Amino acid sequence: MIAILSILSALLGLIGQSIAWPLDPLPRLHIKHREVIGQRFLGNESHVEHFKLLERAPTFILIGARNAIYNISLHDLTEIYDQRVQWTSTGAHRELCYLKGRNEDDCQNYVRVFGRQSPDKFLACGTNAYKPQCRQFTIKNGAYVGGKDTDGLGLCPYDPQHNSTAVFAGGQLYAATLADSSGGEPLIHREKIRTERSDLNQLNGPNFVSSFAYGEYVFFFYQETAVEYMNCGKAVYSRVGRVCQHDKGGPHAFSDRWTSFLKARLNCSVPGEYPFYFNEIQSMSDVTEGLYAGKHNQLIYGVFTTPTNSIGGSAVCAFAMSSVLDVFQGAFKEQETINSNWLRVTPEKVPEPRPGACVNDSRTLPDITVNFVKTHPLMDDAVQSFFALPVLTKVSFNYRFTKIAVDPQVKALDGRTYDILYIGTDDGRVIKALNTQAPDSLDDVGQVIVSDVQVLRYDQPVKDLQVVHLAGEASKLVVVADSEIRAIPLHHCDSQTANTCASCVALQDPHCAWDHITDMCVAVPTKLHDNDASKTLFQDIINGKHKKCGNEQGVIVSPVVYSAQTLTGALVCTCFFSLIAGFASGFWFSQRLRGPPYTDQPEQRQQLNRLTENSETPTGFNNKSINLVLNVPPKNPNGKNANSSAENKPMQKVKKTYI
Structure with missing residues (x-):
């Protein structure tokens, strides 16, 4: 009893100490799959297309698929048929693919890579039946015409x-x-230049996520097995890698190797004495510029998760581009011997010019600089998150975050601007969230989930997201999956989801406000005029309550969902009180139903004596007494059994009696 109470007390103590962990925000709004309204594109439904977003243009998107590139209008997600690119693998390449043991679906050409070289010319690369190939396309008379084919090894x-x-x-x-x-x-590759082969210090089983150009650099985001942790076990860390656009390779034997490749860890964690890390990056947004805590900054938002064999957790962290650049100007990390710990490189060991820096002609760099950057690509410092906490954390056994897109700096009625986050999951959801404290503080985070929409079927993970703003049309979010593309509204401001002033304001959505003239929850205009229009709209992003709504209770169409902390506390409390009640009731019943004390009756004592005493022993064969309790014949004075073979008497069968 005492041990069980101790365990329960420890669990309650852990719950009391979980204040530092941000509580999972509950979605203000749930929309089921059958209730989703929007446009849809399916492509060829006879097989899995493996859609890949190649390019986003103002009014259309290019989608890489199986043996094709689709040109999809952003107005209604219909295909522009006369601009479809058909690109299939040759029969010889498919036959070779079959010989490699691949099936019919594998031995197709899935277009994965795209590069716009000019307004009427682009380069595309496809898997080409497990023999990657690239092709140049030009636009002639409004149609795409294929040109020269080149090897796609290292590009696709x-x-x-x-x-x-x-x-x-x-x-x-x-x-x-x-x-x-x-x-x-x-490998990380550009024409004639690549990372080292079989060098775990540079790339160790990476899983690449995204990339973009920024200034004179190109950044790559990925996760890999951490070489600096190998002496302690195995762990996966998130990385940001960087190369210079003007890198021409090194001198002599390093002519086909990067002289500027560096990498650093991305730290997305819940802080504390023992931080909880989300180590596996899944997606990274484009650079977002805005006003945060009163200062201008450029941020990128990343989706991170825990390992698949761990607690099902996902998080969104923000990083400042200035912090990323500063880390690459900091100290390097090294391991002197194979059994040594990874430590910071002292400044006097770093050669000049600085390894990894962008120079006019990298082929003129001294060998000592090139050798150093080859053996020391890892930076000592990690890139810390911009806010003190992750912008959003979610503990769930049902899904994990997969993709993120940002609608930047959406202006609310109070004049503050907020980055609206759209987060895809591996079970087809799209979560709309924001940090309500971003305009005012970097030390505090206000995690709000506005809506949780089941856009796709439960077996389809979200592969890509794009926020689309078209002139004269309602803004939309394009959701890309392997075999389906959907377009849904950026917001759900209508009477079905928020039918009162209180429920509309409780959404805490900068896109929505309550119009007390029409008594409806309406979408906030993108640009408010300098008139009294904004005075008719009620909105409160920080608290979700407005004094002009009165005391009415708003009803948001949403099922009751409890957080993990609430359920754990309820379970522990229920077990504790059930244990106390069970113990008390059991003790009471045992006292109430217990009979009189057991008495040793004389008759029972006499029967037991007759079985154990030798004074009234029954006689067996040869008139020898037998102990009926032990079923063993008595012994003679010389120590032998009375019925033993020593007396040359035949063995007799004795009927055993068990009591």
């Missing part, structure tokens, strides 16, 4: 499901992918 993955990334910058294609079909040779 072999498998459409492999996580690779590519970006076209400065007229050249930068790609992070695999150089072999087995997945054993990852």
